[in-house]
Amino acid sequence: QKEVEQDPGPLSVPEGAIVSLNCTYSNSAFQYFMWYRQYSRKGPELLMYTYSSGNKEDGRFTAQVDKSSKYISLFIRDSQPSDSATYLCAAGPPRGSNYKLTFGKGTLLTVNP
Amino acid sequence: DAGVTQSPTHLIKTRGQHVTLRCSPISGHKSVSWYQQVLGQGPQFIFQYYEKEERGRGNFPDRFSARQFPNYSSELNVNALLLGDSALYLCASSLVSGDTEAFFGQGTRLTVV
Numbered sequence: 001q002k003e004v005e006q007d008p009g010p011l012s013v014p015e016g017a018i019v020s021l022n023c024t025y026s027n028s029a030f031q032y033f034m035w036y037r038q039y040s041r042k043g044p045e046l047l048m049y050t051y052s053s054g055n056k057e058d059g060r061f062t063a064q065v066d067k068s069s070k071y072i073s074l075f076i077r078d079s080q081p082s083d084s085a086t087y088l089c090a091a092g093p094p095r096g097s098n099y100k101l102t103f104g105k106g107t108l109l110t111v112n113p
Numbered sequence: 114d115a116g117v118t119q120s121p122t123h124l125i126k127t128r129g130q131h132v133t134l135r136c137s138p139i140s141g142h143k144s145v146s147w148y149q150q151v152l153g154q155g156p157q158f159i160f161q162y163y164e165k166e167e168r169g170r171g172n173f174p175d176r177f178s179a180r181q182f183p184n185y186s187s188e189l190n191v192n193a194l195l196l197g198d199s200a201l202y203l204c205a206s207s208l209v210s211g212d213t214e215a216f217f218g219q220g221t222r223l224t225v226v
Binding site: 042045046049088102104 | 161
């Protein structure tokens with residue numbers, strides 16, 4: 001079992017739709033959870049991160065973490081064609097440990113005008 | 114401000130050859146991590162360096178090595194290249210070791226033929 005599981009999609013939605021992207025993880029030691037956006041042939045771009053359980057909102061993006069169910073979500077409101085990209089969830093251990101990010105496979109999202 | 118810069122952007126090598134990839138972190142950042150991203154997969158952790166010392170190593174063979182220089186730039190070396198080493202190699206820069214905000218470069222796309 002991979003430590004971070006993510007449905008690779010692809011996911012295709014019309015412009016303006018609410019998008020829900022999800023990951024699950026198995027390692028209880030993970031404390032930090034990130035979402036990255038990766039356009040084709042580019043490096044990943046950090047969208048947002050959360051610590052432990054809870055919600056974090058940034059404009060049209062909301063990240064949620066539920067540690068009890070080991071579930072990570074990213075919601076995109078009023079989706080735009082420019083949001084079309086691969087979205088990667090990632091998890092990290094407590095700071096100070098052998099710090100590395102463990103990524104999911106990524107979900108390919110297409111927002112159609 | 115310049116982001117994380119990686120060179121070269123593309124590279125084609127023959128099986129058995131050696132390759133050196135380079136990374137310059139964001140100014141002021143002292144930690145550099147290397148990731149391998151195979152097509153259709155999420156990035157996989159290879160190494161982390163902080164203050165010129167190796168702080169973490171992923172599950173990669175000894176053919177992979179890295180180092181960090183006094184100016185915090187870094188090199189990733191891969192010996193005896195295999196076809197399976199073909200991937201996008203990503204460098205991530207962060208302020209300190211274990212910093213949750215890791216910023217990626219555009220990557221070096223290595224093709225082994």
